[in-house]
Amino acid sequence: MAALTRRLRLPSSPIENSVEARAFVFSAFAVAVLAIVLYGQDYVLPVLGIAGAAAGHVISYRERDRKRGFWRQVFLAVLVFGALFYLIADSSLALFGGVLPQANFAVLLVAITSFDLKTRRNCYSSLWISLAIVYLAAVYAWDYEFGLLLALWALCLGGFWASSHLRRMNLQMRFPARAIAVAGVAALIAGVALFVATPQPSGVPISPLIVSLPNFTSFRGDIESAALPLVQLTGDPSGANGSVDLHFRGRLGDTPVMYVRTGAPAYWRGLAFDRYADGAWTASIHGYREMQPYVPPRFLPPAPKDNLGTFVQTFRVLRPMPAVINAAYPIESLYAPVAALREDAYGTFHTPDQLRPGQTYSVVSYVPNLTQAVLQAEPPLDPAFLDLYPGHAALYTDAGRLSPRARTVAVHVAGSNSSEYDRVMALTGYLQHNFRYTLDLPRVPTGVDPVDWFLFDVKTGYCEQFATALALMLRSLDIPARLVTGYATGDYDAVLNQAVVRERDAHAWVEVWFPNHGWVPVDPTPGVSPLAATTFPSHWAAGGLARLLPHLTIGAPAAGLGSLGALAVVPAAVAVGLAVVLAYAWVRRRRWHSGAKAQPGESELLRLYERLQRRLGRRRAPPETPLEYQKTMPSALLEEVTRAVNEGAYAGRWPDPARLRKLALRVPAKSRRRL
Numbered sequence: 001m002a003a004l005t006r007r008l009r010l011p012s013s014p015i016e017n018s019v020e021a022r023a024f025v026f027s028a029f030a031v032a033v034l035a036i037v038l039y040g041q042d043y044v045l046p047v048l049g050i051a052g053a054a055a056g057h058v059i060s061y062r063e064r065d066r067k068r069g070f071w072r073q074v075f076l077a078v079l080v081f082g083a084l085f086y087l088i089a090d091s092s093l094a095l096f097g098g099v100l101p102q103a104n105f106a107v108l109l110v111a112i113t114s115f116d117l118k119t120r121r122n123c124y125s126s127l128w129i130s131l132a133i134v135y136l137a138a139v140y141a142w143d144y145e146f147g148l149l150l151a152l153w154a155l156c157l158g159g160f161w162a163s164s165h166l167r168r169m170n171l172q173m174r175f176p177a178r179a180i181a182v183a184g185v186a187a188l189i190a191g192v193a194l195f196v197a198t199p200q201p202s203g204v205p206i207s208p209l210i211v212s213l214p215n216f217t218s219f220r221g222d223i224e225s226a227a228l229p230l231v232q233l234t235g236d237p238s239g240a241n242g243s244v245d246l247h248f249r250g251r252l253g254d255t256p257v258m259y260v261r262t263g264a265p266a267y268w269r270g271l272a273f274d275r276y277a278d279g280a281w282t283a284s285i286h287g288y289r290e291m292q293p294y295v296p297p298r299f300l301p302p303a304p305k306d307n308l309g310t311f312v313q314t315f316r317v318l319r320p321m322p323a324v325i326n327a328a329y330p331i332e333s334l335y336a337p338v339a340a341l342r343e344d345a346y347g348t349f350h351t352p353d354q355l356r357p358g359q360t361y362s363v364v365s366y367v368p369n370l371t372q373a374v375l376q377a378e379p380p381l382d383p384a385f386l387d388l389y390p391g392h393a394a395l396y397t398d399a400g401r402l403s404p405r406a407r408t409v410a411v412h413v414a415g416s417n418s419s420e421y422d423r424v425m426a427l428t429g430y431l432q433h434n435f436r437y438t439l440d441l442p443r444v445p446t447g448v449d450p451v452d453w454f455l456f457d458v459k460t461g462y463c464e465q466f467a468t469a470l471a472l473m474l475r476s477l478d479i480p481a482r483l484v485t486g487y488a489t490g491d492y493d494a495v496l497n498q499a500v501v502r503e504r505d506a507h508a509w510v511e512v513w514f515p516n517h518g519w520v521p522v523d524p525t526p527g528v529s530p531l532a533a534t535t536f537p538s539h540w541a542a543g544g545l546a547r548l549l550p551h552l553t554i555g556a557p558a559a560g561l562g563s564l565g566a567l568a569v570v571p572a573a574v575a576v577g578l579a580v581v582l583a584y585a586w587v588r589r590r591r592w593h594s595g596a597k598a599q600p601g602e603s604e605l606l607r608l609y610e611r612l613q614r615r616l617g618r619r620r621a622p623p624e625t626p627l628e629y630q631k632t633m634p635s636a637l638l639e640e641v642t643r644a645v646n647e648g649a650y651a652g653r654w655p656d657p658a659r660l661r662k663l664a665l666r667v668p669a670k671s672r673r674r675l
Contacts, residue, residue: 013121015064020163025123026057028156029110032130035137035149036107040100049107056114064118076112083108100358103136120164127157139316139360144496244273244281244485244508246450246464252503257321260490260499261314264367266328266534267521268501270486272346272511274395276472279450281483284395285345294335295349304330305516306369311536314362317355325349326486328365328534330518336361346482370520370533375421378514381480396480396513402472403452410473420479424512424522425531427473431524436460463525464508470524471510480513484521488528601654608664609641615668637666 016022033046083105090101110129117123134153138146260268273281291299310332325336325348334349337359342350399407413430414423438460444450448457451472454465467483474481485508490501509532511519521532613619613629616638620629630642641663648654655663 013119016120016123018163021160024156024160025126028127028153029130031152032133036103039137039140042100045104049111052111053114059115060117079112106133246279255503256318256500258318258501259316263311263497264536265489265492267532268326268487269329270324270326271348272482272484274482276400288342288344291341297333303366304368308367308369310364312364317359321355323351323354327363330366332364332366334363367534376419397475397478399472399476407476410476428524428530431466432526437526466524467508467510482511484511604660
């Protein structure tokens with residue numbers, strides 16, 4: 001038992017005496033806090049954390065050789081539990097504003113533990129916590145400049161490692177500036193080249209990619225159909241609305257509403273509506289099923305036929321939004337930081353309360369194969385469709401009060417096309433090419449049907465009018481269709497793998513039923529692709545040279561790395577730099593061994609010299625000569641071995657085997673077993 005305990009016990013960590021090393025630890029924390037301030041727009045706790053950490057580092061350094069006091073440890077433990085209470089209270093109840101609770105908890109943790117940084121292991125722990133803060137800031141960072149902060153943090157880590165080890169060898173901290181600059185620039189260039197030349201695959205997370213802690217608010221009553229606020233984003237902050245009214249639409253601004261990390265741009269679908277009457281859409285089916293916050297694939301419909309793979313989206317909410325999970329459909333799995341989820345009859349997921357700024361959720365979606373050739377081969381609508389929506393299937397072919405002349409237009413445009421796809425595309429093309437999109441429209445006149453007013457009077461409209469006209473005309477041809485609302489792709493950056501979705505991206509389109517593919521998105525709005533299918537961008541990570549590989553899936557670590565977008569340059573640069581260094585060392589070693597044949601006794605003496613250094617507890621530094629090292633480490637055996645090394649290196653007189661055996665026998669048994 002004692003032997004097992006001894007093996008499991010961590011080796012003692014030396015006291016960190018280097019002022020420079022501690023300065024690098026504090027600098028790494030300062031870089032992490034700067035990232036939170038810049039990208040999280042949080043100021044109070046980060047400033048207090050910096051002040052507390054600075055005082056803690058000074059006290060820790062002054063008292064590094066003193067024994068830890070019991071009551072100080074108790075007090076620090078109480079402070080840590082207080083920080084944990086802050087995390088839970090702010091995450092679930094927003095007692096302190098609910099802004100970045102995880103990052104602020106990490107900042108408080110670093111500030112508290114800074115008063116007890118005695119050993120090198122303690123300093124490393126502080127560095128890793130500051131790295132967690134950098135990671136949390138990365139979730140909120142959506143530009144290239146964040147890479148500079150990440151590089152600064154990595155520089156602080158390297159500086160700490162170098163300065164702490166140089167202090168251990170009683171040497172001053174000096175660097176070959178030119179060599180380091182050349183190596184750094186070469187590694188960065190190689191990393192950028194590798195990033196540009198490597199396609200970014202889709203990732204399927206083993207666990208959800210999420211940073212928000214759960215909101216414990218529960219559902220109260222039935223689901224309210226909180227329609228996407230296509231009219232305006234004022235009034236009720238939740239955006240709750242039970243219908244989409246075509247009579248009026250206000251202006252939407254350029255304010256961002258959410259960020260989406262994704263490998264592919266898509267339509268972010270929200271709610272579906274099946275009943276149209278009196279110029280407004282409503283949802284007629286009010287049933288739902290209760291789901292856990294994490295919805296695995298086994299609880300969702302199977303993958304579409306001939307799907308092209310899956311891709312991950314991580315959504316960060318920027319302003320209060322309706323309690324609806326917007327995502328690319330069909331969904332394979334999802335996770336939202338809430339107490340529970342509800343899935344309505346249209347496949348949309350609802351949260352108990354509105355989504356608050358700062359919340360994140362992640363979704364894994366399929367990429368269905370929705371090409372022209374595939375959809376043209378679809379069979380005619382069969383009675384199985386009626387079984388999917390018992391009692392409600394007739395709604396999807398009910399054109400409502402669509403006027404006779406609008407029905408005549410639908411029949412004329414569809415013509416003699418036999419396939420459902422051709423008829424859908426004919427009507428979609430007719431709307432896209434003969435009508436104009438605009439938001440500068442007055443109210444629909446009283447007593448006038450909005451669809452007729454759009455088709456025959458003004459011939460201009462916004463997305464809801466285009467989508468409504470298409471859905472009703474398709475229904476008049478007995479093609480099941482419904483209206484859906486959500487957001488268009490937004491401003492997508494293919495290098496950063498992200499989309500900035502703004503108020504003006506609020507959108508409406510049509511879903512059409514195809515027997516083998518279910519509900520297929522179709523967008524009749526002019527200027528966009530009629531078949532609103534999700535596709536991977538045809539580009540390399542930064543050049544537009546080749547398609548991504550949608551069938552390639554990777555695990556959670558690589559998915560998390562891919563979610564960093566352009567920040568993947570840094571790890572790629574490190575990997576390339578490490579490979580170059582290892583290759584260079586291997587070549588130099590081969591050249592050294594092949595350049596001159598080792599003399600008898602040479603390799604054995606050098607191995608003995610290495611083992612003796614290890615036994616003495618300190619290795620010879622590169623700038624030290626064997627004599628300088630021997631003077632700082634008094635030892636009769638070391639003196640004799642050093643003399644033998646110098647004789648061999650400078651006079652070519654390497655010791656014979658008998659002398660080597662005598663020297664080896666004088667080394668303590670713990671090291672002799674390795675000789």
